[in-house]
Amino acid sequence: MNLNAKKIYLNGIVQGVGFRPFVFNLAEELNISGWVNNSSHGVTIHAEGENLDLFYERLLDEAPPLAKILMARSEEVPYSNYGSFEIIQSETLQEADVLISPDVATCPECLQDMADKNSRRFQYPFTNCTNCGPRYTIIRNVPYDRAKTTMSKFPMCQSCSLEYQNPRDRRFHAQPVACGECGPKARLVDNSGQLLPGIGIEQLTQGGILAVKGLGGFHLVCDARNVQAVSRLRRLKERGGKPFAVMARSIEKACEEVVIGKTEEELLRSPAAPIVILERKHRNANSLPENIAPDIHTLGVMLPYTPIHHLLFNGSYDFLVVTSANLSGRPLIYTNEEALVSLQGIADYFLVHDRDIYHPCDDSVVQVIGEVTVFFRRARGYVPLPILIPSSTIKRPLLGVGGDLKNAFCLAEGQRAFVSQYLGDLEGYETMQRFHQERESFQRVTNIAPLSVAYDRHPNYQSTRFALEQVFPKTSVQHHHAHLVSVLGEWERQEPTLGIICDGTGFGEDDCFWGFEVLYGNAAGYQRKGHLEYLPLPGGDMGIKHPLRIAYAYLKTLLSAEAWQQTKSLWKSFSQSECQILDRQLEKGIQVYQTSSAGRLFDAVSGLLGICTKVTYEGQAAIELESAAAVFFKQFLKEAGTNKKEDLYEYPYEVRLEGSEYILGVGPLFEAIVRDILEKVPYGEIAYRFHRTIARAIVDLALKFQVEGPLVLSGGVFQNKLLTETVLLNLEQTNLKVLRSRALPPGDGGLAFGQVLIANEVL
Numbered sequence: 001m002n003l004n005a006k007k008i009y010l011n012g013i014v015q016g017v018g019f020r021p022f023v024f025n026l027a028e029e030l031n032i033s034g035w036v037n038n039s040s041h042g043v044t045i046h047a048e049g050e051n052l053d054l055f056y057e058r059l060l061d062e063a064p065p066l067a068k069i070l071m072a073r074s075e076e077v078p079y080s081n082y083g084s085f086e087i088i089q090s091e092t093l094q095e096a097d098v099l100i101s102p103d104v105a106t107c108p109e110c111l112q113d114m115a116d117k118n119s120r121r122f123q124y125p126f127t128n129c130t131n132c133g134p135r136y137t138i139i140r141n142v143p144y145d146r147a148k149t150t151m152s153k154f155p156m157c158q159s160c161s162l163e164y165q166n167p168r169d170r171r172f173h174a175q176p177v178a179c180g181e182c183g184p185k186a187r188l189v190d191n192s193g194q195l196l197p198g199i200g201i202e203q204l205t206q207g208g209i210l211a212v213k214g215l216g217g218f219h220l221v222c223d224a225r226n227v228q229a230v231s232r233l234r235r236l237k238e239r240g241g242k243p244f245a246v247m248a249r250s251i252e253k254a255c256e257e258v259v260i261g262k263t264e265e266e267l268l269r270s271p272a273a274p275i276v277i278l279e280r281k282h283r284n285a286n287s288l289p290e291n292i293a294p295d296i297h298t299l300g301v302m303l304p305y306t307p308i309h310h311l312l313f314n315g316s317y318d319f320l321v322v323t324s325a326n327l328s329g330r331p332l333i334y335t336n337e338e339a340l341v342s343l344q345g346i347a348d349y350f351l352v353h354d355r356d357i358y359h360p361c362d363d364s365v366v367q368v369i370g371e372v373t374v375f376f377r378r379a380r381g382y383v384p385l386p387i388l389i390p391s392s393t394i395k396r397p398l399l400g401v402g403g404d405l406k407n408a409f410c411l412a413e414g415q416r417a418f419v420s421q422y423l424g425d426l427e428g429y430e431t432m433q434r435f436h437q438e439r440e441s442f443q444r445v446t447n448i449a450p451l452s453v454a455y456d457r458h459p460n461y462q463s464t465r466f467a468l469e470q471v472f473p474k475t476s477v478q479h480h481h482a483h484l485v486s487v488l489g490e491w492e493r494q495e496p497t498l499g500i501i502c503d504g505t506g507f508g509e510d511d512c513f514w515g516f517e518v519l520y521g522n523a524a525g526y527q528r529k530g531h532l533e534y535l536p537l538p539g540g541d542m543g544i545k546h547p548l549r550i551a552y553a554y555l556k557t558l559l560s561a562e563a564w565q566q567t568k569s570l571w572k573s574f575s576q577s578e579c580q581i582l583d584r585q586l587e588k589g590i591q592v593y594q595t596s597s598a599g600r601l602f603d604a605v606s607g608l609l610g611i612c613t614k615v616t617y618e619g620q621a622a623i624e625l626e627s628a629a630a631v632f633f634k635q636f637l638k639e640a641g642t643n644k645k646e647d648l649y650e651y652p653y654e655v656r657l658e659g660s661e662y663i664l665g666v667g668p669l670f671e672a673i674v675r676d677i678l679e680k681v682p683y684g685e686i687a688y689r690f691h692r693t694i695a696r697a698i699v700d701l702a703l704k705f706q707v708e709g710p711l712v713l714s715g716g717v718f719q720n721k722l723l724t725e726t727v728l729l730n731l732e733q734t735n736l737k738v739l740r741s742r743a744l745p746p747g748d749g750g751l752a753f754g755q756v757l758i759a760n761e762v763l
Helices: 019-029 052-061 108-115 158-165 201-205 227-236 262-269 307-312 336-342 429-446 462-468 479-490 540-545 547-558 561-565 576-588 598-608 620-640 642-647 667-678 683-703 721-731 748-762
Strands: 004-013 033-039 042-049 068-076 085-087 186-190 210-213 218-223 245-248 275-279 298-302 319-324 349-353 365-369 372-377 394-400 410-414 416-419 452-456 474-477 497-507 513-522 525-532 535-538 592-595 654-658 661-665 711-714
Touching: 004 052, 019 033, 019 042, 019 052, 019 085, 042 052, 052 068, 108 307, 201 218, 210 336, 218 227, 227 319, 262 275, 262 365, 336 349, 365 721, 372 748, 394 748, 410 429, 410 748, 416 748, 429 462, 452 462, 452 748, 474 479, 474 748, 479 497, 479 513, 479 711, 479 748, 497 598, 497 683, 513 592, 513 598, 535 540, 535 547, 535 576, 535 598, 540 547, 547 576, 547 598, 547 667, 598 620, 598 667, 598 683, 620 642, 620 683, 620 721, 654 683, 661 683, 667 683, 683 721, 711 721
Parallel strands: 033 085, 210 349, 245 298, 275 365, 394 452, 452 474, 497 711, 525 661
Antiparallel strands: 004 042, 004 068, 033 042, 186 349, 210 218, 218 319, 245 319, 275 298, 365 372, 394 410, 410 416, 497 513, 513 525, 535 592, 654 661
16 A cells, blocks of 8 residues: 655635545545644645545635635645544644635525524524635634634534535635624614614515615615605715615616616625626616616616625515715715714614624626726725736735725735725725725735825825835826736736727826826836816816816817807806806916816716716716616617618727827717717717727727737727727727726726836836
8 A cells, every 4th residue: 555645835815715625525435544734824734545646636716706816836744643634723823824715605505504593593693604705804814714813703503513524514614604692683672772682674664764884884775666765765874866876686687677688697696796887778657767776777786785785675676775874975884883873864774783893895896898897996706816916926025006096005925916896986984994994904804014105196196195105116107008917917928018098087298187198108107198188177177077167178279260159058057257267267378177087077077968967976977977878789789770870970080190199080970979969969979989989999099009019008098998899880990909907906006016016127
């Protein structure tokens, strides 16, 4: 008998996902003796027996579904003659190097337990096992053991302890394991703190607004079919026109309201359970009310992903509005104490519980664009998964602080980069405090203590000010360069590459506001090869809230005096004094900033068409413009047929060479749009033609450069499904391969990753 011994080291997401019981059962099957444990470096196995090669092979091939092995190695060690295979106590080393699983939606087996009247977890709102439940949001430190989570204050009862210690049980070492006897408790209270029976189903049915403590924070919840409740929630939360997300009882129910393809269904049912942006079906009397997502053709939908959500759907409703509980401009509320104080006057009732949240984490938001899942917000279900960069090595621990909008920071070392959950906009004091809180706790989870910081060169960003206060080396990174390199890093590309970056704003090297940029470069540097022509933005960042003023400034600059006279009827909503102020601003250059922003271009057209003349949430004007275009085009195809699509001509534009840069001129485009408006062409048709024109212009710009390799498309404007898919369709006729973000948002949520890659090269 040839008995050998091996020490096996596995790193990745191998803790809290049922990996050790998997190892235990596989060892028993193959008659392997020895032990397995968790360590600060992952999972360590001492294996003895005849089938060690097969054992090692099956460890990698048959790992549990939530496990993700990033490193595996084995070495021969002395034979110790173990009599059996055991799971031994975790060891904690000074240097931790282990990945934590994201939070995972409730699994089918746990749902069966909740539905079984004979189960001791019947309708228990905190049911979980190694295949589901909270992970990242409850962990204080690594390794992932109960003592290092917020479950440490709940000693297990005898029954739970037996499950926890039994390697053949699916709750073996599930750190949040609990039951009604020993685990967290939920309670329903009213505004005065009085305890009420139930969990809020009756209150929701009657039109109440319920604050519900979930996995990563509080949600505000109401019956989605109750128009009055939705309107009241929108008013009390000061939501403006921003769409609400809805939670559907089931895929089948969701299909009554939205179009769900195969990929979208897989996303909805996935362990991450994100909000998926979907096209609404034709509205009728039984459809969800318009005020859930006013003036747009899409709806953000998710399925229940916690036991509490599933219990709430014991009510008669099929859809609930489920929106993050935060006051306007402030971070997500996640403690009972803050919710009971800050949500007074918004929520009628509070469904709270005593399992603390350590890492507040919003819902993730995705949309399928051009057959690729595009992140709008990367958070619950995906964080803290790393971005792997095997083709690069981060030479010293780095922090990228991101930008001020849709902030997410990045910690990187070696061949891993960890991008934090979406934190929000850093303009407010509270969100900046949340940034500091999460940065410190994220360092413990990732075991990365940065020795250098990368930041956006915008001088007025809060994140920039923070970076400049640090004592260690600092690297300033141009905004759109970071967008380009972020995508290259995801695709492990290091060679210089052409990219077209379209977004709302980014501080340029010439101190203008960039945003429609043709760049050629990599992490080592870049050249600006082209851009949208500079146009005046009255009021700077504050002016963004008034798209019609932007349109006024653009047309006053671009049109001839004669053509300008024909636009007088377009400004009837402005008072005479308002026009005089704008004229003086433009003439004297008072609080007027030059911008090449694609986002502002979309805003101007949206305002000009009267689609959105006052912005109440970021990106509103462009989102509503896209919806108008998409709705028109769908109706056009229905009535005219696909073969008539070419009847929708594109507007003219010019691409001119100025020095070494190609400039996209939009004077002819606006002249044609004004002509169509005055001729009463439907605004949806104008909006569609505009999208088609910009898509064509992007491709024309890309083809001006005879460069080898792919084309990067990045920036928040490429979250526009209609525009992006039209660009991709046009590019099919060329030999250009396209690289887009796939693990991070193309918008500012992906900036920090690009920043650390650039800083790594600079340093």
